[in-house]
Amino acid sequence: EVQLVESGGGLIQPGRSLRLSCVASGFTFDNYDMHWVRQLPGRGLEWVSGINSNSRVKGYGDSVKGRFTISRDNAENSLYLQMNSLTTEDTALYYCTREAPRTGAFDLWGQGTLVTVSS
Amino acid sequence: DIQLTQSPSILSASVGDRVTITCRASQSLSGWLAWYQQKPGKAPKFLIYKASSLESGVPSRFSGRGSGTEFTLTISSLQPDDFATYYCQHYDSYSLTSGQHYNGFSLAFGQGTKVEFK
Numbered sequence: 001e002v003q004l005v006e007s008g009g010g011l012i013q014p015g016r017s018l019r020l021s022c023v024a025s026g027f028t029f030d031n032y033d034m035h036w037v038r039q040l041p042g043r044g045l046e047w048v049s050g051i052n053s054n055s056r057v058k059g060y061g062d063s064v065k066g067r068f069t070i071s072r073d074n075a076e077n078s079l080y081l082q083m084n085s086l087t088t089e090d091t092a093l094y095y096c097t098r099e100a101p102r103t104g105a106f107d108l109w110g111q112g113t114l115v116t117v118s119s
Numbered sequence: 120d121i122q123l124t125q126s127p128s129i130l131s132a133s134v135g136d137r138v139t140i141t142c143r144a145s146q147s148l149s150g151w152l153a154w155y156q157q158k159p160g161k162a163p164k165f166l167i168y169k170a171s172s173l174e175s176g177v178p179s180r181f182s183g184r185g186s187g188t189e190f191t192l193t194i195s196s197l198q199p200d201d202f203a204t205y206y207c208q209h210y211d212s213y214s215l216t217s218g219q220h221y222n223g224f225s226l227a228f229g230q231g232t233k234v235e236f237k
Contacts, residue, residue, distance in 0.1 A: 035226075045155075045163065045206055047226040059225060062120070095162055103169060104210030105153035109162035 002026035002108065004096045009113030014087055020113055022079040022096030027108075030054075030074035033099040035106065036081050038092035048094070049081060063089070086117045121145055121211055125229035131237040136197045140232045142190045142207035153208045154183055154192045156201075157231075163206065167192065197234070204233045 008020040020036070035050040049060045049070040058070055069082040079096055093112040100107035122145040132138050142152065152170045155163040165174050167183040170190055180195040194201055211225040 037228075044231040045157075045208075045228040047228065050226065061226075100165070100168065103153070103172075104151045105165055105168040105208065106155075106163075107165045107174065109164075111162060 004098065004108060004110035006094065006096045006110045006113035009094065009115045011116045011118060012086055013119055014117055016086055017082070017084045018086060018115060020081040020083065020094055020096075020115070022110060024077045024079070024096075024098070027098075029077040032101070034072060034079045035097045035099060036070065036079075037095045037097050037106070037109075039095070039112070040089075040092045046092075050099070051079070083115070086115075088117050091115060091117045120225060121148070121209055121227050123207055123209055123227050123229040125205075125207060125232045127232060128230070129233045129235060131235055132197050133237045134197055134199055136237075138194045138197055138234060140192045140205055140207075140234075142185075142192070142229050144188045144190075144209060147187045148190075148209055151210050152183070152185065152190045153210075154181075155206045155208065156203045157206065158203045166205075194234075202234055202236060204231045206231050 004022055004024050006022045012018050030053055033052045036048040038046050038048050047061050048064055049068055051058045051070045051072055055072055067085045071080045093114050095112045096110040097106040098108035124143045126141050130138055154167040156166055157163040166177050166181055167173055170185050171183045182193050185191050207229040209227050
């Protein structure tokens with residue numbers, strides 16, 4: 001089955017760090033660029049970060065630049081998001097997404113992992 | 120950075136209605152626009168890419184069009200399963216032709232349009 005499964009979310013205090021993981025299955029992971037997209041409670045979608053298939057190109061949204069780091073391990077079919085200096089504004093459901101080649105769009109989404117930043 | 124503004128924010132409609140959602144960009148886009156549908160408690164579903172290309176398996180009552188700074192998503196005859204929130208999305212700094220990223224990644228979503236029962 002083609003799917004993405006996120007993990008690593010939870011309740012964390014402001015200022016602390018958390019690492020999210022996403023395991024891909026059912027497709028050739030290293031053929032695809034991958035992204036993290038988040039959704040704040042009751043709000044819309046916000047792109048967080050993206051990485052190309054060979055990890056040479058990365059990008060970050062303005063609100064996380066300098067605090068979050070995206071990476072991937074193609075041998076493990078895994079995508080990661082290292083989140084440092086977390087604030088309450090980072091509280092959200094974090095989705096791992098697959099970019100459909102030459103479309104600029106996300107054709108596969110995980111179920112999301114919830115990150116709650118609170119003291 | 121490119122900003123995307125959707126209108127309306129909430130759209131009240133009935134089954135069988137023709138509905139149109141607009142996504143306006145702060146500057147001209149290169150035809151790079153996608154649309155998603157999201158239902159409560161679910162991940163977004165990919166509907167349309169490159170402004171007007173329907174993703175495989177998406178019903179033909181969905182259509183997209185537009186260029187420059189104005190894009191639309193139309194549902195020709197609203198069905199009960201279509202009541203949801205819709206988002207547009209643009210991917211900046213990416214060449215459709217070469218499939219290459221330039222200047223890193225930059226991407227934006229619209230704020231969403233909720234289609235609800237009238």
